[in-house]
Amino acid sequence: MLRRLSRLLLLMQSLVSKELKVRYKRSVLGFFWFLLKPLFSMVVYTIVFTQIIRFGGEIRHFSLFLLTGLLPWNFFSGSLSASTKSLLDNHRLIRSVYFPRVSLPMANVAANAVNLLLSLIVLETALIAFGHTPGFSLLVLPVAMLMFILMTSGICMMLSVWNIYYRDVSQLMDVLLLAWFYASPVIYPLGRGIVPEGLESVLRLNPLSGLMEIFHSILHQGAWPEPWCWASLIVWSVVLFFLGIAVFRRAEPAVVKEL
């Protein structure tokens, strides 16, 4: 068991470093893209929500608020779209060598998590520079991130096998992610009267809601997140992670023949 786990970790480490190397090879700005991308979308959303649709004005340093949501969202959507195709893209490899296949979707998640971590460090520096001094709640952010990574991995494991049976899954993901983005408190906050009350109680059921609120309140407000956020994050991440493992393990032998 322990040996299998260490083999999995070794493999993941290699796959992640491959992933990061390949992603930024031959690009001039290289590694800085992990920062530039959220910055560009931040600029776009800032203009849209402070100049065109005016709601962001009430939030202090709205651009920074956007980033505290966009960075975890980019991690989430990036992991999902990459890992959905991960088994299919590696079908020849899967059919010619045995290795723990779960490492393929997991490595996509891990590579995106490295990006998230690095960009959060830069963001935190910017937040401090603009006077958003962190509270002690920053100390629990790693816990929230870990749970978030588990939740994302669970979803990614499921999607990677479902996409073998139905290629529609990867198509559907593009559309679904767009809807999911607006249904999650990424670019708007909950509990501040911006969202109608009836709708807000529905939005709180979204697996990402608790997490996004945690990121906003810890990073942007420097405050302790509300208890429901923690309850949501813990329940969803445990459920989705173990469900993901169960689905993957059950489907794995059949999926290999299916590829």
Place this chain on the structure above:
Amino acid sequence: MPARGTVSFEGVSLDYRLYHDRTVSLMETFLNLFNRRTRVELFRALDDVTFRVQPGQSVGIVGPNGAGKSTTLKLLAGIYRPTSGVVESVGRKASLLDLGVGFHPELTGAENVFLNGALLGLDRQRMRELLPSIAEFSELERFMDIPVKYFSSGMFMRLGFSLATSVDPDVLLIDEVLAVGDASFQQKCYDRIMGFQGTGRTIIFVSHDMEAVSRLCERVIWLNDGRVVMDGGPDEVIGSYVSQTSRPASTGTVDRSEWGTREVRFESVEVRNESGVPSRRFRPGQPIVVDADIVSSLRGTTDGIVFGFSLHRPDGQTVLGTNNLELNRPLLKVDDRLKATLSIDLQIAEPGEYLMGLALTDPARNRDYHWLDYRFRITLLGERKERPVVLRQAKWECRE
């Protein structure tokens, strides 16, 4: 726990699901909820297969296409899980099923070696130790820091083979991949695999090349339709397999056909005995000598020409077929005309009437220049023995 290198199948069956219509989509599945038509059929690729291989044994698996040979290898590699039964293969496995498949084109040779090592469960430290020998064997020392997308397909395969066999495997799974690189590298691969024999490593070799199987393996398993037909010594199993599979062609006469691009062709061929007298009857120990006038209509010098010959029973069943490439004799080179002499020294075990065919090909360029199928009727004299013929030696001598 059985010793490393032990391989066994215990009542193993494996089913594939065959979709009769591969366009499986969400929509169709949705529609099928209402009108249930099953388009899925179970296909039993292996049916209750049992065998046990001791560490250090070299076992060949033969059988027609679709017999379950590759499925067997994939089960042993751990890629598939059996539908029922128990598969055991103890120790580190090196699978030569699809060489270089884990390579990422953007990564360098060395980076790919580390990545593939991780796939096989070897850490960076171990791979760092192995890297020089991998580079050396594949003859790619100067190219290890170049992205493999710039590699030729030969270099790619060489690195793949070298890597797969360098990881000190206990079980080596080979699926007809010995066609790696040029002739000299093929020999090197072959030598390395032969070198694994007698070192306690188990070799499972799937091939259609009976010659290679009988050279490499001490035991042969014949599969057909997912079942073991025969399991025993190579002579016995290959003998029965070959005679069984070629039996269907036993009625009627065979066509003396002549085909090919004829860019390089036989202008005239004379079959004679060693003293220069045209002959069709040969006694044991008397070589069959073929004088061939070969002409080429290709511009410039054409090299790498393979001159092959085959012997068949009157019903067309092949008893022997080989060429200068396979026997590691020099390949032919022709400007516009060449006289070549082929001398075949047979050990005759089954005297009788035979048909001899000749061919000029270039497998490297995928060219069939000129085939003379079943062209020459030859009588081999002597006492009847068990094997029809055994090749003792073949020689090609060329004069411009």
